[in-house]
Amino acid sequence: MPVISAPHAFNEGDLFVDLASICGYPLYLKCEAFNFAGSIKLKAANEMVESAERDGILTADSVLVESSSGNLGVALSMIAASKGYRFLCVTDSRCNLSTRLLMEALGSEVHIVADQDSNGGFLGTRIEYVRNLCASDDRYVWLSQYTNAGNWLAHYRTTAPEITRRFPDLDVLFVGAGTTGTLMGCARYFREYHRPVRIVAVDAVGSVAFGGEPGRRMIPGLGMSMRPPLLDESFVDEVIRVEETDTIRMCHRLARHGFLFGGSTGTVVSGATDWLSRHGTRNITAVAIAPDLGERYLDTIYQTNWLQDLYGDQVLDTEESVRPKPLPREAKPASSRAPVRRRSP
Numbered sequence: 001m002p003v004i005s006a007p008h009a010f011n012e013g014d015l016f017v018d019l020a021s022i023c024g025y026p027l028y029l030k031c032e033a034f035n036f037a038g039s040i041k042l043k044a045a046n047e048m049v050e051s052a053e054r055d056g057i058l059t060a061d062s063v064l065v066e067s068s069s070g071n072l073g074v075a076l077s078m079i080a081a082s083k084g085y086r087f088l089c090v091t092d093s094r095c096n097l098s099t100r101l102l103m104e105a106l107g108s109e110v111h112i113v114a115d116q117d118s119n120g121g122f123l124g125t126r127i128e129y130v131r132n133l134c135a136s137d138d139r140y141v142w143l144s145q146y147t148n149a150g151n152w153l154a155h156y157r158t159t160a161p162e163i164t165r166r167f168p169d170l171d172v173l174f175v176g177a178g179t180t181g182t183l184m185g186c187a188r189y190f191r192e193y194h195r196p197v198r199i200v201a202v203d204a205v206g207s208v209a210f211g212g213e214p215g216r217r218m219i220p221g222l223g224m225s226m227r228p229p230l231l232d233e234s235f236v237d238e239v240i241r242v243e244e245t246d247t248i249r250m251c252h253r254l255a256r257h258g259f260l261f262g263g264s265t266g267t268v269v270s271g272a273t274d275w276l277s278r279h280g281t282r283n284i285t286a287v288a289i290a291p292d293l294g295e296r297y298l299d300t301i302y303q304t305n306w307l308q309d310l311y312g313d314q315v316l317d318t319e320e321s322v323r324p325k326p327l328p329r330e331a332k333p334a335s336s337r338a339p340v341r342r343r344s345p
């Protein structure tokens with residue numbers, strides 16, 4: 001084990017969970033939560049802060065400000081505390097309580113916006129608030145995860161190479177899409193890889209990231225209420241959308257096997273399982289990325305009252321959530337959830 005003196009100096013990049021016995025399909029889950037920020041966002045935060053320091057944008061009297069649904073806010077809080085910067089996180093009412101408390105415990109200020117934007121999300125309102133702040137005082141430095149190339153470069157430099165080190169024969173990669181930093185970094189890397197890898201983006205129903213109708217989304221992390229500026233769809237082979245009820249069921253199925261993951265992981269694994277059920281899985285090497293763990297969702301996804309209030313009494317009342325599917329011998333029949341876009345690899 002390494003010896004470190006700064007919290008952002010440690011990040012476990014080589015842990016994968018074999019989900020075959022839980023999901024019934026050959027699927028490896030890359031776990032991104034084993035660092036002091038507890039999520040994949042540590043990578044983007046590190047890259048963006050270091051590049052702003054190199055460029056002289058971030059100085060000792062700067063105040064970092066960022067719009068985040070939570071995890072980037074925690075990662076930046078940790079880095080800011082370690083490096084001695086002030087940090088203000090602009091988030092919204094969907095941010096988990098524990099995530100907000102974490103940021104405050106690390107010494108950050110948290111501002112919560114309450115007004116929805118025209119797409120029914122909060123992103124537009126959050127960004128407007130940050131813009132006004134930056135216009136009011138030039139000590140504010142906005143790294144802007146939505147447009148900052150460091151967001152995808154972090155994954156091009158770390159996440160994708162970590163996957164290929166363990167799975168050089170990778171066939172298909174499932175990546176959840178928020179800002180699309182993870183997606184674009186991995187997709188760009190694999191476009192240059194020595195063999196074709198199918199890149200499948202997983203989005204939440206109600207997100208407008210890849211087009212489609214805006215709708216209610218209560219689980220933070222995945223999905224956007226605007227088109228992600230970092231997204232270049234020419235690098236994406238397929239997009240699948242997952243209902244929040246399926247996210248919740250998959251989270252609970254994993255938890256019943258002792259793996260307490262966050263909402264995005266439930267979404268990505270649900271989408272990946274569905275995709276694998278519709279394709280031949282013989283000799284296929286498939287990896288999905290798990291952005292965080294479940295502790296931050298104890299008062300939401302893992303809380304019965306919250307679930308029943310939002311999704312009805314029956315949300316977990318299904319065999320799906322408690323029993324693994326049998327391992328398939330080969331291809332499975334098509335399911336009702338169709339991909340929204342497909343391109344040959």
Ligand SMILES: Cc1ncc(COP(=O)(O)O)c(C=O)c1O
Nearest residue numbers: 071178179180181182221264291
């Ligand atoms: C829990 C969770 N899921 C998904 C994502 C989406 O990742 P990205 O912004 O790289 O698309 C994030 C990033 O904030 C996250 O924290």
